[in-house]
Amino acid sequence: xxxxxxxxxxxxxxxVRAVSNVSFEVGQGEVYxxxxxxxxxxxTIFNLIxxxxxxxxxxxxxxxxxxxxxxxxxxxxxxxARTFQNIELFEHATVLQNLLIGRHVHRRTSLxxxxxxxxxxxxxxxxxxLAAERVIELLELQHYRDTLVAGLxxxxxxxxxxxxxxxxxPKLLLLDEPSSGLNxxxxxxxxxxxxxxxxxxxxxxxxxxxxxxxxxxxxxRVLALNYGEAIAEGKPEEVQAHPAVIEAYIGTAAT
Amino acid sequence: MRFIFKxxxxxxxxxxxxxxxxxxxxALLAVLLAAPWLLPEYFVxxxxxxxxxxxxxLGLMLLSGYTxxxxxxxxxxxxxGAYAEALLAENGWPFPASLAVAALLGAATGVVVGLPALRVxxxxxxxATMAFGFILEEVMARWxxxxxxxxxKQVGAVSLFGWHLDTEAxxxxxxxxxxxxxxxxxxxxxxxxxxxxxxxxxxxEISAQSMGIHLARYKTVSFALSAAITAIAGALYAHKLRIxxxxxxxxxxSIEMVMMVVVGGLGSIHGAFFGxxxxxxxxxxxxxxxxxxxxxxxxxxxxxxxxxxxxxxGFILFEPLGLYGRWIKVRSYLELFPFYRRGMFRRQxxxxxxxxxx
Numbered sequence: 250x251x252x253x254x255x256x257x258x259x260x261x262x263x264x265v266r267a268v269s270n271v272s273f274e275v276g277q278g279e280v281y282x283x284x285x286x287x288x289x290x291x292x293t294i295f296n297l298i299x300x301x302x303x304x305x306x307x308x309x310x311x312x313x314x315x316x317x318x319x320x321x322x323x324x325x326x327x328x329x330a331r332t333f334q335n336i337e338l339f340e341h342a343t344v345l346q347n348l349l350i351g352r353h354v355h356r357r358t359s360l361x362x363x364x365x366x367x368x369x370x371x372x373x374x375x376x377x378x379l380a381a382e383r384v385i386e387l388l389e390l391q392h393y394r395d396t397l398v399a400g401l402x403x404x405x406x407x408x409x410x411x412x413x414x415x416x417x418x419p420k421l422l423l424l425d426e427p428s429s430g431l432n433x434x435x436x437x438x439x440x441x442x443x444x445x446x447x448x449x450x451x452x453x454x455x456x457x458x459x460x461x462x463x464x465x466x467x468x469x470r471v472l473a474l475n476y477g478e479a480i481a482e483g484k485p486e487e488v489q490a491h492p493a494v495i496e497a498y499i500g501t502a503a504t
Numbered sequence: 505m506r507f508i509f510k511x512x513x514x515x516x517x518x519x520x521x522x523x524x525x526x527x528x529x530x531a532l533l534a535v536l537l538a539a540p541w542l543l544p545e546y547f548v549x550x551x552x553x554x555x556x557x558x559x560x561x562l563g564l565m566l567l568s569g570y571t572x573x574x575x576x577x578x579x580x581x582x583x584x585g586a587y588a589e590a591l592l593a594e595n596g597w598p599f600p601a602s603l604a605v606a607a608l609l610g611a612a613t614g615v616v617v618g619l620p621a622l623r624v625x626x627x628x629x630x631x632a633t634m635a636f637g638f639i640l641e642e643v644m645a646r647w648x649x650x651x652x653x654x655x656x657k658q659v660g661a662v663s664l665f666g667w668h669l670d671t672e673a674x675x676x677x678x679x680x681x682x683x684x685x686x687x688x689x690x691x692x693x694x695x696x697x698x699x700x701x702x703x704x705x706x707x708x709e710i711s712a713q714s715m716g717i718h719l720a721r722y723k724t725v726s727f728a729l730s731a732a733i734t735a736i737a738g739a740l741y742a743h744k745l746r747i748x749x750x751x752x753x754x755x756x757x758s759i760e761m762v763m764m765v766v767v768g769g770l771g772s773i774h775g776a777f778f779g780x781x782x783x784x785x786x787x788x789x790x791x792x793x794x795x796x797x798x799x800x801x802x803x804x805x806x807x808x809x810x811x812x813x814x815x816x817x818g819f820i821l822f823e824p825l826g827l828y829g830r831w832i833k834v835r836s837y838l839e840l841f842p843f844y845r846r847g848m849f850r851r852q853x854x855x856x857x858x859x860x861x862x
Contacts (some may be wrong), residue, residue, distance in 0.1 A: 266846035300709065301713075325714060333710075337710075337711035339707035339711070342700075342704075345516075347652030350700045350701070350704045350715055350717075351715055354716035370696050375517070378513040409577075480653065
């Protein structure tokens with residue numbers, strides 16, 4: 250079953266065609282990876298899905314709904330959560346508070362009730378904390394629960410960002426370079442978690458990644474991009490062996 | 505050093521974390537309740553001012569300290585509250601009703617002023633709010649039939665359920681009660697989803713939005729609440745001074761308010777009250793030392809603004825977390841003695857940021 254369908258997507262910034270005519274489909278329960286050299290338009294596609302900017306042409310359809318008509322903040326409520334390439338956490342809040350902000354889409358209490366902290370708010374808070382605690386357990390963040398994000402090392406921040414995205418209970422998780430800046434061991438953990446997220450939580454994952462080891466280990470399908478255009482799609486090993494992909498990464502042989 | 509063993513989510517939700525806090529806040533409240541008997545009237549009056557500025561500080565703290573929106577026009581909200589109260593009290597409204605109307609009017613003004621915040625940020629927002637402050641100042645001076653123009657408006661004592669709170673002590677208790685109530689509402693807000701959404705907007709708009717936070721709505725709510733709280737303080741301010749005139753609500757007043765929250769410590773409730781205490785105590789301190797200084801400094805015009813400015817710059821450079829930050833450090837020093845290290849509160853700076861919204 251198709252969860253996310255991207256049709257003939259294009260976006261141009263002035264004269265730069267960052268993404269041109271890209272189409273792909275992500276099926277339910279799949280790990281789908283976008284690869285490509287720097288500037289290929291991978292993160293741009295993520296930003297188009299999060300509606301940070303509008304596409305020049307093409308459609309993005311999530312569960313039969315066209316995202317073009319949505320307000321940006323509705324995306325999370327529809328079940329799409331994301332992480333950022335350069336980590337966008339709430340720096341001056343603790344890890345737990347960051348995760349609780351991830352629960353925002355599940356807010357049911359009104360402002361007046363919150364000002365008086367009525368019993369309904371207290372109940373909702375307990376539920377949010379229970380949900381956040383489950384994610385903390387899954388990603389082994391217990392030790393950092395009450396630490397300010399501003400004082401955390403890079404690798405942990407990366408995990409906190411993943412945890413915050415999971416707290417929204419997404420159907421589709423967009424991971425922008427989950428392994429960038431992580432050491433070998435941390436990348437290994439990340440691979441385990443991505444597999445767990447797909448298999449145990451049933452979350453579909455769309456990922457941008459450079460580490461080919463991680464890509465071939467967890468991805469079901471891969472799409473290679475270059476200069477904003479799709480050049481190859483298929484199983485990880487097929488895409489890796491595709492002549493156009495090799496050319497994009499290392500160029501053609503001198504003749 | 506106190507270690508708290510957590511076994512229940514309520515331990516994090518509760519406002520009071522441990523017995524020590526019950527004792528110390530209880531002691532503080534007891535001292536404040538006893539103050540009118542213990543202190544001369546002048547000091548009681550100064551502490552009353554501290555409560556009023558503390559409420560202002562809470563309002564601005566919500567907007568600047570927690571939502572990250574700058575306002576250089578906050579004196580305008582104080583003015584809205586003060587004039588609303590002056591007019592309604594004159595027409596014989598009971599205090600609770602006129603206070604509620606003043607707060608609502610403040611909130612409505614806040615929504616209007618908040619509109620540019622949906623489009624501009626940082627220094628541009630500061631300019632937009634400052635412009636609003638100037639406009640309102642003109643309105644106060646020119647709309648003579650309502651505001652009394654430059655000569656201002658007299659305000660009587662608070663009438664509350666048939667009593668006239670015309671003693672210093674009576675008004676002191678009213679201000680204390682309102683300061684405690686507003687603090688309580690703020691604390692509640694900050695431990696629920698709305699407060700966290702504010703913090704999220706402050707720290708990263710782009711990821712707040714991707715977490716499903718409606719930026720425009722929450723910024724508007726923040727402006728409205730902040731303005732309402734400031735207007736409540738304005739109503740008290742009118743009764744305290746017994747007169748409202750346009751020159752009480754100039755840009756200088758707005759800047760003093762910003763200074764108050766910065767010196768107190770952005771992003772903390774304590775900071776609002778520390779800042780208020782500082783703002784009240786500093787002019788007194790300047791007057792006290794003035795006579796001991798050489799005449800060329802002590803009698804110079806503009807001594808007070810200069811000292812204020814220097815202190816503000818000093819805090820921004822050396823103690824960005826303000827008095828509250830200093831307080832935390834002193835407390836940790838005592839708690840951890842002799843293991844406190846200088847670098848403990850130094851934070852790692854992140855230089856990488858992904859693309860920002862417009």
